[in-house]
Amino acid sequence: QQPVQSPQAVILREGEDAVINCSSSKALYSVHWYRQKHGEAPVFLMILLKGGEQKGHDKISASFNEKKQQSSLYLTASQLSYSGTYFCGLSLNRDDKIIFGKGTRLHILP
Amino acid sequence: GAGVSQSPSNKVTEKGKDVELRCDPISGHTALYWYRQSLGQGLEFLIYFQGNSAPDKSGLPSDRFSAERTGGSVSTLTIQRTQQEDSAVYLCAAQEPSGSLTGELFFGEGSRLTVL
Numbered sequence: 625q626q627p628v629q630s631p632q633a634v635i636l637r638e639g640e641d642a643v644i645n646c647s648s649s650k651a652l653y654s655v656h657w658y659r660q661k662h663g664e665a666p667v668f669l670m671i672l673l674k675g676g677e678q679k680g681h682d683k684i685s686a687s688f689n690e691k692k693q694q695s696s697l698y699l700t701a702s703q704l705s706y707s708g709t710y711f712c713g714l715s716l717n718r719d720d721k722i723i724f725g726k727g728t729r730l731h732i733l734p
Numbered sequence: 735g736a737g738v739s740q741s742p743s744n745k746v747t748e749k750g751k752d753v754e755l756r757c758d759p760i761s762g763h764t765a766l767y768w769y770r771q772s773l774g775q776g777l778e779f780l781i782y783f784q785g786n787s788a789p790d791k792s793g794l795p796s797d798r799f800s801a802e803r804t805g806g807s808v809s810t811l812t813i814q815r816t817q818q819e820d821s822a823v824y825l826c827a828a829q830e831p832s833g834s835l836t837g838e839l840f841f842g843e844g845s846r847l848t849v850l
Contacts, residue, residue, distance in 0.1 A: 654837065665825065665841035666777070711777060713839075721767070721790050722839065726776035 625650060627714045629725035637733050641700050644728045646712030648693040655688050655695040656713035656722055659706075666711060669697070699730070707732045738828050738842035746848045747816055755811045755845045757826030765829035767839065768801055768811050772822045780824075783809065816849045823847070 627646045634642050646655065654673050658666040670681070672688035672695060680686065683700040699706055709729050713722040739758040747753050759766050768780040779793035783803045794800070798816075803809040813820055823846050827839040 656837070656839070658839070665843055666839075668836070668838040668840075671837050713777075719765075719784055719787075721779060721782040721792075723779050724769070724777040 627725040633729040644697040661708040740842035759828035763828035
């Protein structure tokens with residue numbers, strides 16, 4: 625059930641855009657995105673439920689393609705504060721456990 | 735308290751000893767998770783408690799690991815006969831009740847376990 629994230633790592637300059645992908649081999653109920661900064665606990669970004677919706681706040685948004693069992697996280701005009709490791713988590717059913725991928729390390733250069 | 739509290743924050747133990755890690759979740763959050771994170775690695779699922787349902791123990795790596803949740807609140811993760819490969823940060827997370835708007839996980843700061 626563990627999702628596959630790509631790329632494993634990204635280095636960007638401030639202001640550039642990034643896309644992080646997350647895919648599953650099984651049908652999904654929900655996709656969860658978290659960001660973890662070094663030495664800190666993961667912090668919630670957003671959750672997407674099956675239905676193919678897209679969500680976003682500030683310059684971070686995500687989409688969920690139910691048919692392809694994929695989700696993508698979009699970071700637009702990246703800021704230094706966006707640096708960290710991004711994890712996608714998948715749940716197969718409502719009230720089912722959330723399993724996380726191995727993460728994507730994002731480093732933003734000034 | 736307002737957040738998820740874990741103790742101890744750091745634990746150094748000798749190989750073969752037993753350890754207990756405690757998680758005090760947010761009041762009213764019916765779901766509780768334990769994850770393990772080795773240095774520079776991802777979030778490895780260990781166990782999931784959801785309300786009064788039987789816990790999902792499918793992520794526990796061996797029978798040396800066990801967890802319980804008393805009264806739907808505080809949870810204890812026990813590792814018996816610790817091995818060096820058990821060294822990691824153990825994270826507890828509480829989740830809002832089913833049907834909530836976000837399903838957000840609130841993570842504690844973790845318990846860093848070092849087995850010598």
